[in-house]
Amino acid sequence: xxxxxxxxxxxDNDDADGIDIMFVYLYTLEPPRSLSITDxxxxxxxxxxxxxxxxxxxxxxxxxxxxxxxx
Numbered sequence: 648x649x650x651x652x653x654x655x656x657x658x659d660n661d662d663a664d665g666i667d668i669m670f671v672y673l674y675t676l677e678p679p680r681s682l683s684i685t686d687x688x689x690x691x692x693x694x695x696x697x698x699x700x701x702x703x704x705x706x707x708x709x710x711x712x713x714x715x716x717x718x
Contacts, residue, residue: 668689681709
């Protein structure tokens with residue numbers, strides 16, 4: 648694998664703020680709380696893309712709670 652040789656991982660087409668949230672989650676294993684809707688969407692998408700179910704669920708829950716208030 649190229650990543651093993653170069654010690655670099657390229658995350659194409661991913662939002663930088665979402666990646667920051669994902670890395671905090673990976674280091675702490677604590678799902679994020681109180682996210683903006685944009686960050687919640689990124690958590691949902693990145694959690695799905697990189698098989699991180701707790702991150703995906705945290706994003707999903709935040710999205711659902713924000714849409715319930717607007718109905």
